[in-house]
Amino acid sequence: MLLKVEGLSKDFRLRSGLLGRSSRLHAVKDVSFSIPASGSLAIVGETGSGKTTVARIIVGLESATTGVVQADGAALSPSPGPDERRHRARMMQMVFQNPVLSLDPHQAIGKAIHEVVAFHRLRPPDQCDERVHELLAAVGLDVKLGASRPQNLSGGQCQRAAIARALAAEPELLVLDEPVSALDVSTQAQILNLLADLKEALGISLLTISHDLALVRQLADDVVVMCKGEMVESGTVDDVLSNPQHSYTRRLVAAVPEIMSHSLPVTSPADFGGHDIPGDLGGS
Numbered sequence: 291m292l293l294k295v296e297g298l299s300k301d302f303r304l305r306s307g308l309l310g311r312s313s314r315l316h317a318v319k320d321v322s323f324s325i326p327a328s329g330s331l332a333i334v335g336e337t338g339s340g341k342t343t344v345a346r347i348i349v350g351l352e353s354a355t356t357g358v359v360q361a362d363g364a365a366l367s368p369s370p371g372p373d374e375r376r377h378r379a380r381m382m383q384m385v386f387q388n389p390v391l392s393l394d395p396h397q398a399i400g401k402a403i404h405e406v407v408a409f410h411r412l413r414p415p416d417q418c419d420e421r422v423h424e425l426l427a428a429v430g431l432d433v434k435l436g437a438s439r440p441q442n443l444s445g446g447q448c449q450r451a452a453i454a455r456a457l458a459a460e461p462e463l464l465v466l467d468e469p470v471s472a473l474d475v476s477t478q479a480q481i482l483n484l485l486a487d488l489k490e491a492l493g494i495s496l497l498t499i500s501h502d503l504a505l506v507r508q509l510a511d512d513v514v515v516m517c518k519g520e521m522v523e524s525g526t527v528d529d530v531l532s533n534p535q536h537s538y539t540r541r542l543v544a545a546v547p548e549i550m551s552h553s554l555p556v557t558s559p560a561d562f563g564g565h566d567i568p569g570d571l572g573g574s
């Protein structure tokens with residue numbers, strides 16, 4: 291397994307006001323799943339269900355209260371030193387929900403990508419620029435845009451730049467936290483197609499957090515449904531979405547008619563018992 295998460299839990303200590311008493315918030319409770327090499331898993335669930343916390347623990351931005359994250363069979367340290375941080379950053383990269391905020395506003399995007407290539411010494415110094423151009427082209431950005439700062443780019447261009455920066459480390463796993471939810475609908479579809487193409491072309495593994503079932507269907511093989519910190523459902527995308535068990539999953543599926551149509555019989559003239567099809571249901 292490329293990534294194995296076992297019994298992951300995370301408590302946040304909350305300090306409450308005047309009396310200085312603290313309480314614990316169980317943000318993630320006993321979550322386990324795995325992703326094979328070139329595999330793809332989506333985590334879905336309501337806001338506050340612990341999805342981002344799971345992603346942050348996996349990439350090492352947060353430490354787990356209990357549980358283990360294994361990458362390529364080796365357990366990752368809950369408090370990694372500099373060498374392990376570098377190793378982990380090489381192996382897995384995260385793309386955040388808000389592309390504009392996830393990039394340094396004072397830095398041209400080409401420079402941000404260059405830094406990653408140079409940091410991991412993935413090219414000799416005199417070939418780093420060429421690599422930056424390759425990465426910009428790979429995410430569909432004009433090479434000239436490398437000189438632009440995030441505030442001069444659209445949301446979609448910023449998310450492309452953030453993806454290029456993540457790919458610069460040549461990771462085996464890309465962790466995408468709601469990668470299209472901050473973008474307008476037509477841009478969402480473009481970024482989704484880009485991610486699907488990159489997954490195919492690079493054979494990279496994806497862990498994607500999303501409420502978007504179109505994204506889940508297009509990008510993921512397996513899905514984990516989280517509710518209030520717990521894993522309430524999991525399986526292949528086809529199995530879970532065609533026969534959702536948990537109320538959240540049912541609502542999510544019911545909200546998207548074309549997803550339902552995969553599991554329900556298609557309405558045909560015969561469904562109206564041979565009578566005339568009512569005007570507004572008849573085809574055009």
Ligand SMILES: Nc1ncnc2c1ncn2[C@@H]1O[C@H](COP(=O)(O)OP(=O)(O)O)[C@@H](O)[C@H]1O
Binds near residue numbers: 317336337342344
């Ligand atoms: N750093 C933190 N300190 C305290 N509580 C947090 C912190 N990060 C997240 N939480 C809480 O943990 C729960 C899960 O949050 P999160 O993982 O962001 O959920 P999701 O991504 O599914 O919306 C929420 O109740 C959130 O308020």
Ligand SMILES: [Mg+2]
Binds near residue numbers: 341342343
């Ligand atoms: Mg989140």
